[in-house]
Structure formats: structure tokens, C-alpha cells
Amino acid sequence: MLSATDSRAAQERRWAQAGDFLRTVATVARRELLVELRQPNKLALDLTGHVLGLAPVLLTAWAASGAGLPQSAAVSGTDWLTFILLGYIAFAAYGVASPVISFTGMAFALHDEQIQGTLERSLLAPAPRLAVVLGSGAYYTALYLFHVVTLLLASAFFLGLQVVWTPGTVLLSSAVLVLIFVMSVGLGIISAAVLLTWKDTSLMMILVHRPMLLLSGAYFLIPAIPEPFRTLARLNPIAYAIDAFRGSLTGATILTPLPIDLGVLLLSAIGTLVASLYLFDRLMARWLRTGSLGLY
Amino acid sequence: MREKQDRAAGAPVPRAATGPAGPATLPLAFLHELVIVARYSLIQQQRTPTWIFNTSLTPFFLMAPLLFMATSFLGPGGAALERFTLLTGYENYLGYMVVPLLDATMTSTVYSNIGHTIRQEQRTGTLERTLMTLQFPISLILGRSLGFLVFVFWFAGTALLLVWLVFGLRLDVDPISAAVLLLLHLLLVYGVAFLMTSLFLWITDAFAVQMLFSRFVLLTLAGATYPVSLLPDWLQVVARLIPFTWLYELERAALLQAAPLAAIWQGLLVLAAMVAVLWLAAVTLFNAMLTRARRTGMLGMY
Numbered sequence: 001m002l003s004a005t006d007s008r009a010a011q012e013r014r015w016a017q018a019g020d021f022l023r024t025v026a027t028v029a030r031r032e033l034l035v036e037l038r039q040p041n042k043l044a045l046d047l048t049g050h051v052l053g054l055a056p057v058l059l060t061a062w063a064a065s066g067a068g069l070p071q072s073a074a075v076s077g078t079d080w081l082t083f084i085l086l087g088y089i090a091f092a093a094y095g096v097a098s099p100v101i102s103f104t105g106m107a108f109a110l111h112d113e114q115i116q117g118t119l120e121r122s123l124l125a126p127a128p129r130l131a132v133v134l135g136s137g138a139y140y141t142a143l144y145l146f147h148v149v150t151l152l153l154a155s156a157f158f159l160g161l162q163v164v165w166t167p168g169t170v171l172l173s174s175a176v177l178v179l180i181f182v183m184s185v186g187l188g189i190i191s192a193a194v195l196l197t198w199k200d201t202s203l204m205m206i207l208v209h210r211p212m213l214l215l216s217g218a219y220f221l222i223p224a225i226p227e228p229f230r231t232l233a234r235l236n237p238i239a240y241a242i243d244a245f246r247g248s249l250t251g252a253t254i255l256t257p258l259p260i261d262l263g264v265l266l267l268s269a270i271g272t273l274v275a276s277l278y279l280f281d282r283l284m285a286r287w288l289r290t291g292s293l294g295l296y
Numbered sequence: 297m298r299e300k301q302d303r304a305a306g307a308p309v310p311r312a313a314t315g316p317a318g319p320a321t322l323p324l325a326f327l328h329e330l331v332i333v334a335r336y337s338l339i340q341q342q343r344t345p346t347w348i349f350n351t352s353l354t355p356f357f358l359m360a361p362l363l364f365m366a367t368s369f370l371g372p373g374g375a376a377l378e379r380f381t382l383l384t385g386y387e388n389y390l391g392y393m394v395v396p397l398l399d400a401t402m403t404s405t406v407y408s409n410i411g412h413t414i415r416q417e418q419r420t421g422t423l424e425r426t427l428m429t430l431q432f433p434i435s436l437i438l439g440r441s442l443g444f445l446v447f448v449f450w451f452a453g454t455a456l457l458l459v460w461l462v463f464g465l466r467l468d469v470d471p472i473s474a475a476v477l478l479l480l481h482l483l484l485v486y487g488v489a490f491l492m493t494s495l496f497l498w499i500t501d502a503f504a505v506q507m508l509f510s511r512f513v514l515l516t517l518a519g520a521t522y523p524v525s526l527l528p529d530w531l532q533v534v535a536r537l538i539p540f541t542w543l544y545e546l547e548r549a550a551l552l553q554a555a556p557l558a559a560i561w562q563g564l565l566v567l568a569a570m571v572a573v574l575w576l577a578a579v580t581l582f583n584a585m586l587t588r589a590r591r592t593g594m595l596g597m598y
Binding site for chain 1 (some may be wrong): 353361362364365366369370380393419450462463502503505515520521522
């Protein structure tokens with residue numbers, strides 16, 4: 001049985017470990033920011049790409065909806081502009097809404113380090129490896145948050161977003177966004193694991209990135225697309241996340257009623273994060289055992 | 297012995313080994329160097345066998361969300377389709393989007409691939425040596441472009457097949473107009489690739505500029521998925537300065553409405569002139585960038 005002093009010491013150790021963990025995340029994130037600041041064109045694109053990426057989506061939707069012809073709300077439950085904007089904003093939280101910034105993210109940050117030969121050393125430093133990985137993705141998580149906030153503000157003030165702004169809807173949509181970010185971090189870690197194992201960016205894009213976009217329903221009505229994509233989209237948790245975000249602000253959902261969308265989102269967000277951490281941990285042990293992390 | 301092995305492997309052979317080319321043999325030497333670089337790039341590509349998945353599926357993945365959007369909002373026989381037909385002159389809304397989207401994704405893939413391989417050489421420290429050993433440094437880009445042509449045809453073929461299978465794409469082609477446009481199209485795509493790749497010799501994060509061009513100019517300003525008449529007047533003028541705007545319109549006419557050469561010759565002349573100017577600009581920029589990189593020693597530094 002532990003004495004009160006032992007218990008206090010154990011608690012202090014845990015706090016110290018948590019402090020070390022956060023310091024490592026902050027240090028790696030700061031370094032990542034410094035690296036990004038040294039690429040001025042990419043930085044400018046990171047900060048504006050979400051708006052530029054919205055332009056082709058809106059113009060296509062504008063032409064496809066008969067150039068402003070009032071669309072029936074029978075399927076989407078809302079007007080076409082609000083439907084597209086909310087889908088785009090929810091997708092921005094995954095960092096893939098804008099086609100302009102499709103080659104960035106935690107996975108690519110780690111992959112770059114692998115090519116340059118610094119990844120193994122970073123991960124062998126006397127610091128929690130998970131903190132190093134999370135720190136590498138911190139820049140992108142912050143960037144995606146910036147995208148979501150700026151898109152929401154721009155849509156509300158300049159594009160006539162038709163949503164119900166009440167404390168309840170704001171709170172609910174914020175909770176949905178938090179879960180989306182949790183899932184986004186989990187997907188980022190999975191993408192990093194795939195990329196570091198296969199060392200092939202095109203394979204990662206084909207297996208993870210592209211299908212996510214294709215089957216998300218961010219810009220289109222899932223019930224209106226051809227099979228087998230319609231069924232496959234219904235198996236994609238991101239589609240429920242986007243549906244939940246739209247539903248939280250407009251009350252209209254496409255796939256399932258809002259509570260079910262929220263339940264699927266909650267389970268898939270936690271599941272994705274837990275699975276990604278487990279996968280990365282197992283792969284890390286293998287990489288270190290076989291020495292394949294430093295080999296490119 | 298080493299030279300023989302290099303030749304067998306398709307690697308670029310140093311100038312000293314080939315000997316200086318006289319004026320009469322210059323075109324032949326240039327052609328020879330182009331083929332060597334093309335072979336070298338094909339050998340490199342073989343090391344990544346996943347190219348087959350990537351090249352076959354990427355265009356479909358890029359096009360499908362926008363086609364799903366069109367299907368969602370237009371649908372067959374809907375009121376919006378009537379309005380769309382009035383607006384664009386095309387009832388075949390899938391073809392209207394597929395033809396330019398295929399152009400845009402193909403162009404983007406060509407210069408991304410060539411640009412990335414050049415950047416990879418810069419990173420691994422072989423770019424400076426490769427460029428110094430070539431008698432015609434320009435053949436590094438042109439040769440790679442030639443090698444990548446195989447993938448371009450595969451890329452376009454599989455994309456069209458998938459779109460036909462999934463969406464039931466219909467085409468109504470005038471073969472002569474299509475053949476002329478294909479030639480101009482390839483010249484345009486490679487001219488842009490040439491211009492873009494030259495940026496890698498100058499800008500460290502040139503991929504960001506390339507990405508911006510792909511998505512904002514090729515997809516948005518050039519009107520890949522909508523008629524440029526929807527844009528404000530001043531932006532329509534800007535759009536008309538982009539050769540891809542003309543290419544998209546001409547290819548839509550030739551591939552969806554079987555427009556004969558006589559119906560599109562004026563547009564073809566404008567496009568041909570733009571392609572010529574583009575190539576001139578690309579060669580000038582490449583030479584300027586190469587001279588600058590050599591003078592400042594930036595070529596070998598990453």
C-alpha cells in the first residue's frame with residue numbers, strides 16, 4: 001500500500017511528465033513553424049489557399065445549379081450555397097477542403113524529415129515520441145482551425161450563409177468541430193504511418209487522401225451520386241461528420257438524423273485517434289527494430 | 297567500360313565522353329541526348345511500381361467530386377439542366393466538365409512530375425552534375441517530358457474509360473479537329489511544364505506556385521467547369537489571356553459537338569499563337585534561370 005508521501009510523489013512525477021510532454025509538443029511545433037516561415041510562397045498559399053480553393057467549387061456549383069436558379073430544398077434541406085459552404089468548411093477542418101493545399105499536413109511534414117534524414121534522430125531524442133509526432137502536426141492543426149474560422153466568418157458576413165445562430169447551435173457546431181479535429185489528428189497519424197512505411201506519397205494519396213475527398217459528400221448530395229459510390233460514402237465516417245456539422249447549424253441532415261450522425265462522429269473520432277496511436281506505436285517499434293525509419 | 301555501362305543503363309553520358317558535336321551533327325546530338333534523358337526518366341519511374349495505380353486513378357479521383365456535384369445539382373432532365381444548356385450551349389453537362397478537367401489534371405500532373413523529379417535531383421545533389429554533363433541542358437526537361445508522354449497517354453486513356461464506365465460519358469468527335477487540337481494541346485501542356493519547371497531553378501518552394509497555378513488558373517480562371525461568361529467583365533478579359541480558356545472551348549466544340557476545322561479555325565489560330573509565345577517565354581526563362589543558378593551557385597545548394 002502506498003503511503004501519502006509516495007502517492008504525492010507519484011502525482012508530482014505524472015505532472016512533471018505531462019509538463020515535459022507539452023514542452024516537447026511546443027518545441028517541435030515551434031520548429032515546424034520556423035520551417036514553414038522559411039517557405040514564403042507556401043506560407044502565403046497556406047493562409048489563402050482555402051479561399052482560393054473555394055472559388056472553383058462555388059463557380060461549379062453556381063453553373064450546375066442553373067446559374068442561380070432557386071434549388072429545391074427537397075434533398076439537401078437547405079439552399080445550394082449554404083449546403084456547399086458548410087460542407088467545405090467542415091472539410092477544411094480535415095485540411096483537405098482546399099485542393100490548393102493538398103500536399104501538406106502532418107504526414108508530409110514527417111515524410112520530408114524522413115527524406116532529409118532527420119526523422120530517426122528526432123524520434124530517438126530523449127522525449128516522448130508521440131509528442132514529437134503531435135508537435136509536427138501542430139502547425140497544420142492550427143492552420144486548419146484558422147481556415148474553419150475565417151471561412152465561417154467570410155461565409156456569414158459576405159456570402160449570405162443561411163444558418164440559425166443561437167447559443168445552442170453555436171455550442172453544438174463547436175462540439176462537432178472539436179470531434180472533427182480529433183478525427184483529423186487521428187487520420188493525420190494514420191497517413192503518417194502509411195507514408196513512413198511505404199515511403200510513397202502517391203500511394204498515400206490514392207489510398208487515404210483521394211478516397212476521403214471522393215466519398216465525403218462535402219460538395220455533393222450523396223443520395224444523388226451513382227452506385228457503388230453512394231453505398232461506399234455511407235461507410236465513410238467523414239461523410240457523417242460533415243452531415244453532422246451541416247445539421248448542427250441548419251437542422252437539416254442527409255444521411256441520418258442528427259443524433260445518429262453525432263453518435264457516429266463521436267465513436268469514429270475516438271476510434272480513429274485510438275487506432276492511429278496504437279498503429280503508430282506498433283509501427284514505430286518495428287521501424288526501430290528493423291532500422292527502416294532512417295532508410296529511404 | 298564505365299561509359300559502356302552508363303550507356304546500357306540509359307544514364308546521361310558526359311560531354312567529354314561523347315566528344316564535341318559539330319554544327320552538322322548538332323540536331324542529331326540534341327536528339328540523342330533527349331532520348332537518353334527520356335530513357336533515364338523511364339528507368340527511374342520503374343523503381344516506383346505504384347505509378348500504375350497513381351496514374352490510373354488520380355485523374356478520376358480529382359474529377360469525380362466535381363462531376364458528382366454536377367450530377368447532384370443538374371441531374372438528368374431537371375429545370376437547372378435547361379438553364380445550364382442555355383448558359384453554355386451544351387446539354388451534355390458531363391462532357392462539358394470532363395474534357396477540360398482532364399486537360400487540367402493532365403497538365404498539372406505533367407509539370408508536377410517533371411518539377412518534382414528535378415527538385416528531387418536538387419535535393420540529392422545530382423542536379424548540378426547532370427546539368428553540367430549535358431551538352432544541351434534544356435534536354436533535361438524536354439527529355440523528361442518525352443519520357444513522361446507514355447504516362448500522359450495512359451493517364452488520359454484510363455480517366456476516359458473510368459468516366460465512361462461510371463458516368464456514361466458520351467463524345468461526338470470530329471477526328472481532324474481533334475487531331476489538330478491534340479497536337480496543340482500537347483505543345484501547350486509541355487510548354488507550361490517547361491515554364492513551371494524552370495521555376496524550380498529559381499524558387500525554393502516553387503511547388504506552391506505550381507499548385508496555385510493548377511487550381512486557381514487551370515481550374516478557376518480558365519473556366520474548366522463553368523462558362524467564363526459568368527465572371528465579371530474585367531475577369532473575362534484576364535481569362536481570355538489564358539491559353540487554356542481557348543483550349544477548353546475548342547476541345548469542347550471538337551469533342552462534344554464534332555465541330556469541323558472550318559468552324560473553329562479562328563480560335564485555333566489564337567491558341568497556336570499563344571502556344572508559340574509560351575514556348576519562347578519558357579526557353580528564355582529556362583536559359584535565364586540556368587545562367588543565374590550557375591552564377592550564384594544556387595543549383596547545387598538546397
